[in-house]
Amino acid sequence: MSDMPFDGASIRGAVDLSSLVNRGAPPTQQGAPGQAQDAQPNSGPVVVDGLVLDGTDQTVETFVELSMQVPVLVDLWAEWCGPCKQLTPVLEKVVAEYAGKILLMKVDVDTNPQLAQVFQAQSIPTVGVLLGGRPMQVFQGAVPEAQVREVIEQVLQIAAQNGVTGTATVSEGTLESEEKDPEPEPLPPLHQEALDAIERGDFDAAVAAYDKAIAQNPKDDEAKAGRAQVRLLVRVNGASLDEARSAAASAPFDVDAQLAVADLDVSGGHIDDAFDRLLTLFPHVDDDGKTTVRERLLELFEIVGADPRVTKARARLAGLLF
Numbered sequence: 001m002s003d004m005p006f007d008g009a010s011i012r013g014a015v016d017l018s019s020l021v022n023r024g025a026p027p028t029q030q031g032a033p034g035q036a037q038d039a040q041p042n043s044g045p046v047v048v049d050g051l052v053l054d055g056t057d058q059t060v061e062t063f064v065e066l067s068m069q070v071p072v073l074v075d076l077w078a079e080w081c082g083p084c085k086q087l088t089p090v091l092e093k094v095v096a097e098y099a100g101k102i103l104l105m106k107v108d109v110d111t112n113p114q115l116a117q118v119f120q121a122q123s124i125p126t127v128g129v130l131l132g133g134r135p136m137q138v139f140q141g142a143v144p145e146a147q148v149r150e151v152i153e154q155v156l157q158i159a160a161q162n163g164v165t166g167t168a169t170v171s172e173g174t175l176e177s178e179e180k181d182p183e184p185e186p187l188p189p190l191h192q193e194a195l196d197a198i199e200r201g202d203f204d205a206a207v208a209a210y211d212k213a214i215a216q217n218p219k220d221d222e223a224k225a226g227r228a229q230v231r232l233l234v235r236v237n238g239a240s241l242d243e244a245r246s247a248a249a250s251a252p253f254d255v256d257a258q259l260a261v262a263d264l265d266v267s268g269g270h271i272d273d274a275f276d277r278l279l280t281l282f283p284h285v286d287d288d289g290k291t292t293v294r295e296r297l298l299e300l301f302e303i304v305g306a307d308p309r310v311t312k313a314r315a316r317l318a319g320l321l322f
Helices: 018-022 062-064 082-097 113-118 147-161 174-182 190-200 203-216 220-235 241-250 255-267 271-284 285-306 308-321
Strands: 046-048 052-054 070-076 103-108 126-131 134-140 168-170
Touching: 052 082, 062 103, 062 126, 062 271, 070 082, 070 113, 082 103, 082 134, 082 147, 082 190, 082 220, 134 147, 190 203, 190 220, 203 220, 220 255, 220 285, 255 271, 255 285, 271 285, 271 308, 285 308
Parallel strands: 046 168, 052 103, 070 103
Antiparallel strands: 070 126, 126 134
């Protein structure tokens, strides 16, 4: 986890989004999705539709209002992002345990580029916070649950220093709806074993669990994608994008150097760039290099999943192979 980039003073220097609440947004109503009542610092309970809410470029003013009373943790994610799928459930779990002292806004960066820019998300997952109408980045990358708790404790301390001490409550209608929702199906045992290993930071054990699942069922696409996501997380952990790009630029046909940048590009959401880099490299390397590049591409395809960019890249790879 990166060092906490904010302290008691930094909120005063952050970008101020509080003006967004004056852009003609409709008046809030009790029980409306994600909306607060009389959003002023320390104004008492806030009624919301849930402690975990989806945020968009168009609805950010609602969350700015909420952040005047309750700090809003921001999860910047994407459907294709493997580390995001590991971090988001941890954020949801921990936020729920704080019983309204903090909210979670989930932002899909693929469809909400303005919010991604506001929080300076160079890669995902990125976690930020809205506090008193001001956005701040907190950390990047998937981190263990213990570190998520540490972050939230620090956020709450800073919120208290800035007079943001409200508590959110979920509207009764939402609670009734949630009670009627069926319990999610439990994960297959080996999938759960892999997720448990990821949570405690034992990536080798996670890969081993997914390997067992695939050995039992070679058509287990979810296990294949999970394994590929963990492998990617291991490869990019601690890597410097600037250093990787510099090494790749100085050795354009070095397979390892190009693979390193492609991994970081996928992790950061630059899918087309990653695929194009490896597909451009493919004709210029020997047979062993071609095998390595092809295998990495197939693994990255599994991570991104059903996506037009994968379909396009697969077709281009097939053309190069045949």
